[in-house]
Amino acid sequence: MKKVPMYLQIAQSIRQKIDRGEWVIGSKIPTQREIAEQFQVNRSTVITAIDILKSEGLLEGITGSGIYVSNNQWSLLSSSSPPNWKELTQWATQPSSDHIVQLINDSESRKDLIQLSKGELGPDLYPHAEIEKSLIKVTAQLQEFGYGNGLGDKGLREEISRHLLTHGMEIAPENILIVSGALQALKLISIGILKKGSTVFLESPSYLHSINLFRAEDMTLKPILVDRDGLVLDELFQHYIPKHSAALYINPTFHNPSGTTMSTKRRELLIERCQSLRLPVIEDDIFRDLWIDRPPPLSLKTLDKHGQVIYIGSFSKTIAPGLRIGWLAGPETVVKRLSDVRMQTDYGSSYLSQLLVKELLSSGLYEKHLLRVRARLKEKRDFLLHLLNEHFSHDATWDKPAGGFFIRVVLKDKINMHRLFKSCLNHSLLINPGFIYRDFTPSIRLSFAYATEREMEEGIIQLKRNIKNNL
DSSP states (O other): OTTSOHHHHHHHHHHHHHHTTSSOTTOBOOOHHHHHHHHTOOHHHHHHHHHHHHHTTSEEEETTTEEEEOOOHHHHHSSSOOOOHHHHHTTOSSOOOOHHHHHHHHHTTOTTSEESSOOSOOGGGSOHHHHHHHHHHHHHHOOOOOOOOSSOOHHHHHHHHHHHHTTTOOOOGGGEEEESSHHHHHHHHHHHTSOTTOEEEEEESOGGGGSOTTGGGTOEEEEEEEETTEEOHHHHTTSOOOTTSEEEEEOOSSOTTTOOOOOHHHHHHHHHHHHHHTOOEEEEOTTGGGBSSSOOOOOHHHHOSSSOEEEEEESTTTTOGGGOOEEEEOOHHHHHHHHHHHHTTTSOSOHHHHHHHHHHHHHSHHHHHHHHHHHHHHHHHHHHHHHHHHHHTTTEEOOOOSBSSEEEEEESSOOOHHHHHHHHHHTTEEOEEGGGGTOOSSEEEEESSSSOHHHHHHHHHHHHHHHHHHO
């Protein structure tokens, strides 16, 4: 193959993917830049290969969208064509993500980008030593890899129960369900408890606006504004709240994407009103352990005396997303119902991951890790705030978060945020524009958790340059 020109090698590689069904009719192929990086060639070489495949009828270009597979060798020779999987997937009950969200998801694994969007701990905060030590101990204790009962490992549920007690929450292991991250907890709630067509009140902006989780079940979403003190209660309770077919989803502690934390007084008022209206509350509290300046106010679950709140936590933000271990806590009847629903889908989270997290908790290594994480997050947060003060003091506003990963930056000048996002991406910088969270101001969610200080500095300079060029 070394004597065959590269453009012919690329064309043959694409033909093979099409013929093997890896790239089906109707699917979009990678960009010219991505293919060029894969084969270590110039884009002009890729363009030549694509032009050959277009002339053969295998590919077609759609202006402003990209290059798509239009045929395969069989469909060109046969009067019948294989199924158009792209067309068939449009009828699926789960809608596709927004195009920009898909692009962000695809780009977060790229090593050539400065990641100012990534909502996870950076490599410098990964607990290498703690996990290695725990794995050695866990490996020696392994007995079986059964499915379990759907609730999750009992020992892990007991450790989570003890951990929650340090935050003032008295929750028995029987009231805890182990899940594969907070998103699975929300999915189980949406299909296992809420009626189809229910009304879900949620914050605006909110992380959930960037995914189609509740919309997949025909839920009606009612956005409620967030100010510096959290969810605006007056706006929430101006709405009609249908009985038995409504719920409130809320992320009151180190809110994603704004970074705000709801005050104790407002939390108490919220629980009091929700109890009188019998409005169920879904509290997403995945950032609680990541406080920086001081421990946050008591959770809504702690204030809940009547089983009003379903509480969601996760180790994805505090340890590593790849573990896929989180939990859901609520009334025993709710936990049993969702455990049954869960057993109809995947039979439980990774047994090895559960044992690993249990060992981290029981050994005290988790708390030791958190001490280091909080200290390092403070350094990184303060450095990003310093950069913002140096480069954006006259051009934007922001608040100092007391924990979590994010700073919401609101630009003072009007700017096309779609164009700014793409401009930054073209210059090797990935940001999360506010509009994916239903934020109608020209805002950006910046993360200080993943990037190094050097990357943050380069990223902020690049961001300012792109804003100037797009005004």
